[in-house]
Amino acid sequence: MKPSAFEYECPTDLNAVLGFLGEGTDTRILAGGQSLVPMMNYRLVAPERLIDINRVHGLDYVREEDGQIAIGALARHGDIKASALIITHLPIMAEAYGWIAHAAVRNRGTLCGNLCHADPASEMPALMQVLGATMVVSKSAGSRHVPASEFFLGTYETVVGADEMLTEVRIPIPEAGTGWAFQEVAMRKGDYAWCTVAATLRVTEGRITAPRIAVAGLADHAYRLEAQEAELDGAAPGADVFQTVAHAAAEAADPPDTEQISADYRRDLLRTLLPRVLRAAVGRAGH
Numbered sequence: 310m311k312p313s314a315f316e317y318e319c320p321t322d323l324n325a326v327l328g329f330l331g332e333g334t335d336t337r338i339l340a341g342g343q344s345l346v347p348m349m350n351y352r353l354v355a356p357e358r359l360i361d362i363n364r365v366h367g368l369d370y371v372r373e374e375d376g377q378i379a380i381g382a383l384a385r386h387g388d389i390k391a392s393a394l395i396i397t398h399l400p401i402m403a404e405a406y407g408w409i410a411h412a413a414v415r416n417r418g419t420l421c422g423n424l425c426h427a428d429p430a431s432e433m434p435a436l437m438q439v440l441g442a443t444m445v446v447s448k449s450a451g452s453r454h455v456p457a458s459e460f461f462l463g464t465y466e467t468v469v470g471a472d473e474m475l476t477e478v479r480i481p482i483p484e485a486g487t488g489w490a491f492q493e494v495a496m497r498k499g500d501y502a503w504c505t506v507a508a509t510l511r512v513t514e515g516r517i518t519a520p521r522i523a524v525a526g527l528a529d530h531a532y533r534l535e536a537q538e539a540e541l542d543g544a545a546p547g548a549d550v551f552q553t554v555a556h557a558a559a560e561a562a563d564p565p566d567t568e569q570i571s572a573d574y575r576r577d578l579l580r581t582l583l584p585r586v587l588r589a590a591v592g593r594a595g596h
């Protein structure tokens with residue numbers, strides 16, 4: 310398949326990108342092209358114009374700023390995965406990247422493109438919510454800061470407007486002693502997840518504090534398990550409480566029934582993975 314005809318712009322500075330986006334035609338940003346190009350080839354989308362951002366200078370950074378890790382719009386998955394800052398401060402992200410696509414795709418694909426594509430089974434939207442990331446969404450008139458928990462609206466849908474671009478993701482560096490874990494089940498390693506579970510927490514005087522849990526593959530976008538977080542907050546860690554919250558989360562989930570995998574099986578995956586993730590996170594929190 311070939312895409313339908315489109316205009317192509319390849320600006321070299323961010324202001325020009327934002328200027329093009331503000332012109333009002335049916336425009337899409339081309340970042341790594343790992344999701345957009347297949348969708349265009351299958352004619353699932355047919356934008357009138359592509360704005361290729363690959364030659365824009367200074368957007369491919371991963372850097373530490375004011376207690377946060379800032380990741381620019383052109384930082385590729387592979388570079389983020391290998392970044393010493395990520396390995397040191399956000400090891401949950403480095404671990405999750407082991408599950409995302411394959412080296413060739415990770416060499417081109419970008420974190421910001423991944424988040425804007427907003428596949429319901431994608432791992433990074435769940436991780437951004439667990440880590441309390443902030444999205445910097447920009448247009449010619451200025452930028453706004455959107456918490457990850459408010460960024461994803463549905464399948465392939467985010468709050469980024471037609472005249473806007475996700476220019477940066479900011480992730481707070483977790484406090485020392487924060488435990489973390491990430492697990493998923495997919496048909497093959499590198500495929501989108503049937504069920505992904507990610508969590509961070511701390512253990513203070515034998516009690517769980519600040520638990521954050523997010524899941525993907527179970528709804529039209531990744532979401533936090535806020536009711537289960539509330540139940541875990543202040544609880545003594547143990548198999549019983551982990552099983553209780555996992556059963557409650559599975560009961561509350563309303564996953565899709567697809568030809569490949571049933572809703573019941575996805576619920577079973579959540580029931581199985583969540584206790585494992587919590588046990589591993591508690592272990593890493595030094596308990």
Ligand SMILES: Cc1cc2nc3c(=O)[nH]c(=O)nc-3n(C[C@H](O)[C@H](O)[C@H](O)COP(=O)(O)OP(=O)(O)OC[C@H]3O[C@@H](n4cnc5c(N)ncnc54)[C@H](O)[C@@H]3O)c2cc1C
Nearest residue numbers: 338340341342343344345410418419422423431475500501
């Ligand atoms: C074989 C294969 C396996 C894969 N497996 C997985 C997987 O297991 N998990 C997973 O999460 N992903 C997977 N992916 C997708 C991969 O992670 C993509 O890189 C990612 O989804 C899109 O990033 P991109 O930079 O290629 O974006 P593009 O394809 O260039 O763009 C995707 C969408 O985002 C928009 N966009 C891009 N950048 C911006 C921006 N800065 N601001 C606003 N809009 C923007 C584009 O206009 C487009 O609509 C897979 C892809 C392939 C081909």
